[in-house]
Amino acid sequence: MSLAETGVLTPPGIETVVDAGITGAVFSQSGLLAVSLGDGGVQLIDPAGGVQTVPAHDGAVLCLVLDIDGRSFLTGGDDGRLVRTTEDAGTSEIMRTPGRQIDVVAVSRLGKARAVAVGREVRLIDGSGNVRASSSDHPSTVSALAFNPKGKRLAAAHYGGVTLWWSATLGQTPSRLTWRGSHIGVSWSPDGTHVMTAMQERELHGWRVADGSDLAMRGYAAKARSVDWLAKPPTLVTSGADCVVAWPFSGSGPQGKPPIEVGQGIGQLVTQVAIHPVRPLVAAGFDDGRVAICELTADRESRAIRVRAADGSKVSALAWSQDGARLAAGTDSGALSIFDLTKASSQ
Amino acid sequence: MSATVQTPTTRPQIPVTVLTGYLGAGKTTLLNRLLTEEHGKRYAVIVNEFGEIGIDNELVVDADEEVFEMNNGCICCTVRGDLIRIIGNLLKRKGTFDAILIETTGLADPAPVAQTFFVDEEVRAVAKLDSIVTVVDAKNVVARLNDSHEAAEQIAFADVILLNKADLVPAAELVALETRLRTINPTAIIHRTERCMISPTEILDRRAFDLDRILAIEPDFLGEDAHEHDDAVTSVALRETQPIDVNRFNQWIGTLLREKGLSILRSKGILDLKGSPNRFIFQGVHMLMEGDDGKPWGQDEARDSKLVFIGRDLDAVELKAGFAACVA
Numbered sequence: 001m002s003l004a005e006t007g008v009l010t011p012p013g014i015e016t017v018v019d020a021g022i023t024g025a026v027f028s029q030s031g032l033l034a035v036s037l038g039d040g041g042v043q044l045i046d047p048a049g050g051v052q053t054v055p056a057h058d059g060a061v062l063c064l065v066l067d068i069d070g071r072s073f074l075t076g077g078d079d080g081r082l083v084r085t086t087e088d089a090g091t092s093e094i095m096r097t098p099g100r101q102i103d104v105v106a107v108s109r110l111g112k113a114r115a116v117a118v119g120r121e122v123r124l125i126d127g128s129g130n131v132r133a134s135s136s137d138h139p140s141t142v143s144a145l146a147f148n149p150k151g152k153r154l155a156a157a158h159y160g161g162v163t164l165w166w167s168a169t170l171g172q173t174p175s176r177l178t179w180r181g182s183h184i185g186v187s188w189s190p191d192g193t194h195v196m197t198a199m200q201e202r203e204l205h206g207w208r209v210a211d212g213s214d215l216a217m218r219g220y221a222a223k224a225r226s227v228d229w230l231a232k233p234p235t236l237v238t239s240g241a242d243c244v245v246a247w248p249f250s251g252s253g254p255q256g257k258p259p260i261e262v263g264q265g266i267g268q269l270v271t272q273v274a275i276h277p278v279r280p281l282v283a284a285g286f287d288d289g290r291v292a293i294c295e296l297t298a299d300r301e302s303r304a305i306r307v308r309a310a311d312g313s314k315v316s317a318l319a320w321s322q323d324g325a326r327l328a329a330g331t332d333s334g335a336l337s338i339f340d341l342t343k344a345s346s347q
Numbered sequence: 348m349s350a351t352v353q354t355p356t357t358r359p360q361i362p363v364t365v366l367t368g369y370l371g372a373g374k375t376t377l378l379n380r381l382l383t384e385e386h387g388k389r390y391a392v393i394v395n396e397f398g399e400i401g402i403d404n405e406l407v408v409d410a411d412e413e414v415f416e417m418n419n420g421c422i423c424c425t426v427r428g429d430l431i432r433i434i435g436n437l438l439k440r441k442g443t444f445d446a447i448l449i450e451t452t453g454l455a456d457p458a459p460v461a462q463t464f465f466v467d468e469e470v471r472a473v474a475k476l477d478s479i480v481t482v483v484d485a486k487n488v489v490a491r492l493n494d495s496h497e498a499a500e501q502i503a504f505a506d507v508i509l510l511n512k513a514d515l516v517p518a519a520e521l522v523a524l525e526t527r528l529r530t531i532n533p534t535a536i537i538h539r540t541e542r543c544m545i546s547p548t549e550i551l552d553r554r555a556f557d558l559d560r561i562l563a564i565e566p567d568f569l570g571e572d573a574h575e576h577d578d579a580v581t582s583v584a585l586r587e588t589q590p591i592d593v594n595r596f597n598q599w600i601g602t603l604l605r606e607k608g609l610s611i612l613r614s615k616g617i618l619d620l621k622g623s624p625n626r627f628i629f630q631g632v633h634m635l636m637e638g639d640d641g642k643p644w645g646q647d648e649a650r651d652s653k654l655v656f657i658g659r660d661l662d663a664v665e666l667k668a669g670f671a672a673c674v675a
Binding site for chain 2: 020021023038039059060061062078099100101103119120140141143159160180181182184200201222223332
């Protein structure tokens with residue numbers, strides 16, 4: 001079934017265009033949306049549409065995450081700085097490394113820890129901004145970081161696999177998950193049993209943490225840079241193909257099972273995916289600017305609705321508000337759409 | 348008010364210039380010269396972490412020259428993962444620079460840099476390798492060619508060679524040096540310089556010029572004296588006056604590069620394909636290759652096909668026979 005047959009929804013919301021490409025989007029607990037930009041700015045947009053622009057970086061903002069408190073935002077930039085922006089638009093510099101691009105930051109709210117990569121080095125930074133521990137014991141630049149769901153372990157992706165650290169003893173005894181090639185993204189399954197990476201070679205690789213046994217998923221058209229996890233049943237949802245490809249991890253794991261494919265029919269590459277915080281839905285952003293919301297169902301044909309039309313720019317950021325009522329989508333040419341799905345009506 | 352509408356999908360590819368050369372040859376001098384001359388262009392500069400002196404530019408990024416082997420179907424090649432990441436990040440600063448300059452370390456093999464621009468789809472979509480510029484020290488390049496393989500590789504990969512410190516070497520020696528450099532790489536343009544004094548227009552935006560050079564090469568260029576130095580890296584130039592069959596050529600070059608691509612550093616060509624009104628322009632780095640239509644042949648123009656291979660252990664007789672068998 002194609003999207004075109006299923007329907008088009010035009011939810012009310014906000015449409016704006018900013019002067020720079022959108023590099024990230026995330027909602028705070030209180031519903032404030034932060035959008036990071038290629039010109040160094042961070043826009044804070046409240047539910048009523050009020051906008052404050054914060055000049056956080058000199059250069060592009062390369063990554064944006066919600067901070068430990070769930071209310072403020074952390075950004076890394078190609079000015080080599082790590083910056084915290086509060087809900088009232090105040091900023092403070094947490095780290096400065098000139099000549100470096102800060103594009104990898106992870107936060108664990110449970111573990112009350114932030115991790116940032118500077119080349120081969122990983123630094124753990126506590127809530128007051130102090131470097132608690134650091135290690136350069138990685139074979140190449142760290143390309144991605146992820147805390148496990150409890151916030152006690154940290155996975156660092158690089159050439160040749162992933163290094164696993166215990167947050168409490170970072171720098172002491174790493175364990176290595178190895179696989180040849182360049183690993184460019186990393187995530188943990190919601191139950192913490194698996195670590196999965198995206199690879200330069202347009203495939204996914206993974207390990208069962210308990211015994212280090214390997215998993216591999218091939219056949220992607222592009223790098224699966226954007227992935228997300230549905231918690232129940234545990235499912236890895238990925239970009240990098242011309243539909244959303246989802247791998248079920250329940251029972252014996254994904255090996256030997258066909259993936260769930262949703263959002264087919266557009267014929268464009270999926271560049272961003274974001275799982276709805278409450279319901280088994282995935283928002284998919286495409287290479288041509290389209291955004292669709294698709295049901296993640298394995299047992300029957302999934303339904304999908306298109307909420308954003310093609311405009312020729314690539315969807316580069318996608319985020320749900322924490323209550324799942326709003327969806328923000330940004331493109332690399334600076335178009336930003338914020339949909340209010342509680343007020344949506346079908347055409 | 349202008350009526351033109353900017354469409355993001357037709358964003359032009361950013362030209363990338365790579366500077367190679369041994370430590371002390373004058374790479375950083377050239378880099379600073381390119382950055383300070385008035386040419387109205389803004390550069391993003393990617394330097395290696397061992398950079399000697401300061402770079403006078405607003406946008407400088409440190410790179411770690413991290414090479415890894417990528418398995419791309421049946422072809423293995425080395426690429427610079429750090430470049431993929433850095434260029435992807437730089438392009439998020441839309442419109443703040445016009446071109447990228449990459450400085451490599453003295454001992455760097457240029458192949459992974461060049462291959463990065465062939466292999467990575469995301470990089471290819473936004474950036475294009477414009478040229479590789481190799482700076483050599485006229486005083487000690489002979490010693491470097493004799494004691495290392497990197498020196499010959501950097502010359503083999505060059506589109507432009509600066510024979511720097513030319514003022515410190517007698518004219519007769521310079522002529523002999525140029526002959527030796529041309530034996531390794533007959534397609535590169537060689538400039539004699541002092542302290543890298545050269546107009547930026549000779550270095551930047553060369554792509555259109557580069558492949559036309561192939562037409563100027565005479566296949567019999569490699570005379571008897573070319574072998575006197577016994578360099579490990581040499582070149583073979585081939586020419587056919589009859590139109591080439593595209594299928595035969597693809598099969599031959601595909602097999603050749605797959606089997607001998609480790610020792611063939613570079614391949615370039617301009618072909619007269621049977622049935623095509625346009626030149627077919629072809630270039631390869633080790634096992635990777637790409638081809639595209641070039642400008643059309645003129646009405647009364649004499650058409651021919653030329654190929655140049657640069658590499659180690661090249662079998663000129665076998666290459667000539669293989670190319671001859673591609674005639675339609």
